[in-house]
Amino acid sequence: MNKTLLILIDGLRSDAIARTATPVLDDLMETGMVCLSGQTVEPSLTLPAHFSIFSSLPPYSHGVMTNTATPDMSGAAQSLFAQIKAQGGTTAAFYSWDHLRNLAFPGQVDYTLVQRVDSPKDQKLLGNAAARHLITHRPDFTFVYLEWADLMGHAHGWMSDAYLSAVTQCDQAIQKMAEAVHTLNKKGFGFHIVVVSDHGGQEKHHLSNHLDNLTIPFIAHGNMIRSGGHLDGSLSVLDIAPTISRIMDISPHPGWQEPCCKISSGLARKDFPCSTLDNILPGSVSPRQPKQNPLFRPWPYPYKTNTLSIVSPKSNNIRAKN
Numbered sequence: 001m002n003k004t005l006l007i008l009i010d011g012l013r014s015d016a017i018a019r020t021a022t023p024v025l026d027d028l029m030e031t032g033m034v035c036l037s038g039q040t041v042e043p044s045l046t047l048p049a050h051f052s053i054f055s056s057l058p059p060y061s062h063g064v065m066t067n068t069a070t071p072d073m074s075g076a077a078q079s080l081f082a083q084i085k086a087q088g089g090t091t092a093a094f095y096s097w098d099h100l101r102n103l104a105f106p107g108q109v110d111y112t113l114v115q116r117v118d119s120p121k122d123q124k125l126l127g128n129a130a131a132r133h134l135i136t137h138r139p140d141f142t143f144v145y146l147e148w149a150d151l152m153g154h155a156h157g158w159m160s161d162a163y164l165s166a167v168t169q170c171d172q173a174i175q176k177m178a179e180a181v182h183t184l185n186k187k188g189f190g191f192h193i194v195v196v197s198d199h200g201g202q203e204k205h206h207l208s209n210h211l212d213n214l215t216i217p218f219i220a221h222g223n224m225i226r227s228g229g230h231l232d233g234s235l236s237v238l239d240i241a242p243t244i245s246r247i248m249d250i251s252p253h254p255g256w257q258e259p260c261c262k263i264s265s266g267l268a269r270k271d272f273p274c275s276t277l278d279n280i281l282p283g284s285v286s287p288r289q290p291k292q293n294p295l296f297r298p299w300p301y302p303y304k305t306n307t308l309s310i311v312s313p314k315s316n317n318i319r320a321k322n
């Protein structure tokens with residue numbers, strides 16, 4: 001089982017990476033593969049998108065449509081966490097938004113650190129704690145959620161100076177983890193790093209189906225990943241769980257909507273065919289053909305953007321997201 005660190009930067013727009021200093025992400029992109037035209041789901045909200053990332057199902061299939069309702073846990077039954085544990089892997093999770101506990105059933109995450117993030121310093125402490133855990137425990141799969149860019153986007157606007165500074169601060173929070181992975185890989189542990197986002201943002205929100213909200217970056221680094229590759233075609237968040245399972249060399253869940261990874265290179269397993277494998281070779285990348293994708297069917301339910309219930313953080317220490 002190839003070890004993998006999944007870092008999710010909440011609200012990271014693809015075009016923000018080029019607009020501000022991100023030396024750690026730049027290094028991962030140079031030595032790995034990047035897709036800056038990835039697509040998230042609708043509604044482009046944090047919890048629905050996370051469930052889609054971990055279950056490879058669109059929101060109307062996994063049933064998590066808002067950030068505030070108690071999720072239908074059926075999606076978690078086929079989450080990446082469940083699949084890794086079922087195949088004997090060890091897991092860890094580091095996050096600041098407590099709702100993400102619903103991405104797994106009890107017992108499927110061996111180590112969890114939930115720490116509220118109210119400053120870039122808090123976020124760096126969370127990242128550094130994950131780095132220490134990588135070194136000391138070397139879990140097969142580690143999930144790290146970084147929230148600061150999303151918080152600054154809502155407060156000051158996406159692509160504002162404060163937002164771009166927050167993106168740089170997210171990059172700084174990754175630094176110790178990247179160093180830990182490089183250290184471990186020198187010792188032969190074969191870690192991979194995957195960096196994704198759950199949605200972009202526009203002005204101070206990310207609720208509409210505008211491309212600025214739906215377009216996300218995807219970065220992968222490790223010895224299963226081709227160095228310097230660039231994938232111009234579409235990559236959906238539904239591809240992420242199958243791609244990570246491929247990187248980790250574990251079986252995908254049969255219920256995952258996307259049966260195949262889009263980016264990893266290396267040994268194609270006969271029982272896990274990957275028809276797009278050749279398309280990710282640097283210099284031979286061709287855009288993925290549009291397909292009948294249920295993600296982009298007309299929205300089946302009318303919903304209002306102002307109906308999400310907001311709980312005051314001051315009243316009960318639960319941060320509302322929008």
Ligand SMILES: [Zn+2]
Nearest residue numbers: 010011046198
């Ligand atoms: Zn989010």
